[in-house]
Amino acid sequence: MSTTLYDKIWNDHLVDQQDDGTALLFVDRHLVHEVTSPQAFEGLRNTNRKVRRPNLTLAVADHNVPTTDRTKGIADEESKIQVDTLEANCKEFGIQLFGMNDKRQGIVHIIGPEQGFTQPGTVIVCGDSHTATHGAFGSLAFGIGTSEVEHVLATQTLVQKKAKNFRINVNGQLPLGVTSKDVILQIIGKIGTAGGTGSVIEYSGDLIRSLSVEQRMTICNMTIEGGARAGLIEPDEKIFNYLKGKPMSPKGDNWEKALDYWNTLKTDTDANFDQEINLKANEILPMITWGTSPQDVITIDGKVPNPQSENDEDKKNSIERSLKYMGLRPDMAAKDIKIDKVFIGSCTNGRIEDLREAAKILKNKKISSHVNAMVVPGSGLVKEQAEQEGLDKIFVESGFEWREPGCSMCLAMNADKLKPEERCASTSNRNFEGRQGRGGRTHLVSPGMAAAAAISGSLDDVRKYQN
Amino acid sequence: MKKFNSLKGIPAYLPIVNIDTDMIIPKQFLKTIKRTGLGKNLFFEMRYDNQGKEIGDFVLNQNPYNNSKILITGKNFGCGSSREHAPWALLDFGITCVISSSYADIFFSNCFKNGILPIILEEEKIKELSEYANRKEEISVDLNEEKIVYGNNEIKFQVDPFKKKCLLEGLDDIALSLKKSDKIENFESSLKNKKPWIFND
Numbered sequence: 001m002s003t004t005l006y007d008k009i010w011n012d013h014l015v016d017q018q019d020d021g022t023a024l025l026f027v028d029r030h031l032v033h034e035v036t037s038p039q040a041f042e043g044l045r046n047t048n049r050k051v052r053r054p055n056l057t058l059a060v061a062d063h064n065v066p067t068t069d070r071t072k073g074i075a076d077e078e079s080k081i082q083v084d085t086l087e088a089n090c091k092e093f094g095i096q097l098f099g100m101n102d103k104r105q106g107i108v109h110i111i112g113p114e115q116g117f118t119q120p121g122t123v124i125v126c127g128d129s130h131t132a133t134h135g136a137f138g139s140l141a142f143g144i145g146t147s148e149v150e151h152v153l154a155t156q157t158l159v160q161k162k163a164k165n166f167r168i169n170v171n172g173q174l175p176l177g178v179t180s181k182d183v184i185l186q187i188i189g190k191i192g193t194a195g196g197t198g199s200v201i202e203y204s205g206d207l208i209r210s211l212s213v214e215q216r217m218t219i220c221n222m223t224i225e226g227g228a229r230a231g232l233i234e235p236d237e238k239i240f241n242y243l244k245g246k247p248m249s250p251k252g253d254n255w256e257k258a259l260d261y262w263n264t265l266k267t268d269t270d271a272n273f274d275q276e277i278n279l280k281a282n283e284i285l286p287m288i289t290w291g292t293s294p295q296d297v298i299t300i301d302g303k304v305p306n307p308q309s310e311n312d313e314d315k316k317n318s319i320e321r322s323l324k325y326m327g328l329r330p331d332m333a334a335k336d337i338k339i340d341k342v343f344i345g346s347c348t349n350g351r352i353e354d355l356r357e358a359a360k361i362l363k364n365k366k367i368s369s370h371v372n373a374m375v376v377p378g379s380g381l382v383k384e385q386a387e388q389e390g391l392d393k394i395f396v397e398s399g400f401e402w403r404e405p406g407c408s409m410c411l412a413m414n415a416d417k418l419k420p421e422e423r424c425a426s427t428s429n430r431n432f433e434g435r436q437g438r439g440g441r442t443h444l445v446s447p448g449m450a451a452a453a454a455i456s457g458s459l460d461d462v463r464k465y466q467n
Numbered sequence: 468m469k470k471f472n473s474l475k476g477i478p479a480y481l482p483i484v485n486i487d488t489d490m491i492i493p494k495q496f497l498k499t500i501k502r503t504g505l506g507k508n509l510f511f512e513m514r515y516d517n518q519g520k521e522i523g524d525f526v527l528n529q530n531p532y533n534n535s536k537i538l539i540t541g542k543n544f545g546c547g548s549s550r551e552h553a554p555w556a557l558l559d560f561g562i563t564c565v566i567s568s569s570y571a572d573i574f575f576s577n578c579f580k581n582g583i584l585p586i587i588l589e590e591e592k593i594k595e596l597s598e599y600a601n602r603k604e605e606i607s608v609d610l611n612e613e614k615i616v617y618g619n620n621e622i623k624f625q626v627d628p629f630k631k632k633c634l635l636e637g638l639d640d641i642a643l644s645l646k647k648s649d650k651i652e653n654f655e656s657s658l659k660n661k662k663p664w665i666f667n668d
Contacts, residue, residue, distance in 0.1 A: 035550075432487045434512050
């Protein structure tokens with residue numbers, strides 16, 4: 001029978017299947033961070049259980065770490081306890097940890113690929129919804145809760161039910177200045193934040209194949225914002241070249257064996273999908289979000305919606321609530337939205353190509369005098385690479401702050417946060433109420449669009465700054 | 468895990484769609500290393516003003532809803548972050564049953580791991596039940612029978628049979644999976660032959 005890539009990975013990881021369809025799935029790779037793991041380790045201790053496969057587990061502190069000078073440690077007492085607890089747990093259970101001062105430290109979804117820990121055809125889980133990122137490598141990667149983290153630690157498996165197959169085909173070429181961030185925002189706008197619920201999304205089409213590995217990660221990363229737990233892309237030469245020689249990638253004979261297997265990871269041409277949609281890349285424009293859900297997207301040429309023109313009562317209420325929270329008027333132009341802050345970083349857009357894209361726009365330009373802007377590289381290695389290329393200087397000369405790696409203002413668990421009513425152009429993934437700080441207002445954009453907004457002081461069209 | 472069998476009480480109705488887990492429990496409360504104590508911060512930003520005072524309009528600040536065990540809410544409840552702190556906060560507040568027309572996947576499975584029953588009903592039925600919340604009348608939920616009884620009416624709902632069993636018996640699913648250790652071991656040895664690079668040793 002013809003199968004999809006998701007079907008193949010699923011079938012290849014079945015340890016057991018009950019009559020009711022409940023399956024026990026083997027987990028090849030488990031990423032752990034400080035926020036969603038303490039209660040899981042505590043659970044193991046309380047029941048005298050061990051970690052079954054410590055060497056299939058990799059840990060890093062990313063959510064709570066300061067992005068300023070780290071020699072002083074962590075000022076916030078609770079954050080410090082959480083990071084220290086992760087360190088103690090990793091030591092006790094024999095798990096490799098990249099500590100706060102290790103240059104390999106960074107956002108969990110950036111370091112996995114960077115180290116070659118992320119590999120095609122594997123099942124990868126983490127107590128973090130943006131685990132979907134790793135699907136860019138043709139792996140089945142999804143976020144889990146803390147009880148499930150404990151389950152994986154104890155058994156190296158997870159209790160799961162098979163999801164539906166959903167394919168999104170994007171064909172054609174993107175206009176200049178339009179990026180994979182705009183593609184995924186467009187997709188979420190189209191399917192809605194619950195559009196992918198119960199499904200695994202495979203991204204396909206010649207546009208997807210033409211994207212770099214990092215651009216693919218941005219798309220898979222925000223799959224969760226469309227409600228699907230996992231998004232994946234067929235692995236190809238770009239993926240294999242990216243992984244070759246990475247510290248945790250297969251070596252020698254194993255590399256050849258792995259490559260043979262990875263080359264089989266393809267959806268059969270006549271495989272059946274429960275749902276399928278098509279998008280034309282040449283029709284996608286630079287996007288922004290105006291509201292408090294990632295599905296609230298408009299193009300930079302567009303206008304904020306008017307609740308009066310909405311017939312559905314739920315939608316109308318939801319628009320009204322969002323406009324009130326965001327401090328926006330119905331029908332106002334996207335470009336008239338004045339901003340106070342710019343955040344470039346996160347597991348969505350904190351990789352080297354993202355920083356290059358923003359730096360290209362900012363070169364020899366100054367950011368608007370009323371804007372406060374920062375770049376938070378996704379990992380110590382991204383930071384190092386950017387510094388070697390002189391990107392840090394471009395950012396600093398334009399008026400940006402150049403920070404240490406971590407999740408930072410994507411979710412504002414550390415000291416980096418918006419004040420009430422402050423408005424931010426952000427390359428992160430969620431514009432929920434309070435996400436970047438209580439009362440803070442977030443507009444999701446691509447790195448180039450964030451740079452354009454920093455220069456203009458209002459949301460602006462990155463195409464204006466393309467050479 | 469605490470068992471879930473049946474429940475009777477006045478439900479609270481929160482008619483907002485797409486309530487995300489950041490709204491259920493904001494990030495500043497994720498710094499805990501415990502599962503308990505989060506109830507007072509449930510729906511923090513909707514529940515308290517900037518001075519930390521309770522906002523009277525918010526449903527869970529009103530009597531009798533401040534004691535509700537059942538929460539009726541808009542569709543796509545629990546979207547966003549995977550934080551299990553969201554069901555922990557609901558549980559700590561006393562809510563052990565949520566009724567909505569849809570849920571985000573991770574939140575949905577997190578509920579079952581914590582003895583919370585998330586019920587899926589059609590929008591129409593939700594509207595009907597919300598009237599009981601507004602009139603401060605009790606409804607009862609029976610998991611074994613998979614039904615909600617309100618006034619002289621009843622609605623049937625469906626739950627995955629395995630999840631139902633775990634809730635009814637309060638089963639620890641790690642213990643259940645560990646009973647399959649032989650199967651896991653067999654899988655691992657075959658994996659070592661088929662894909663030796665996975666173990667990296």
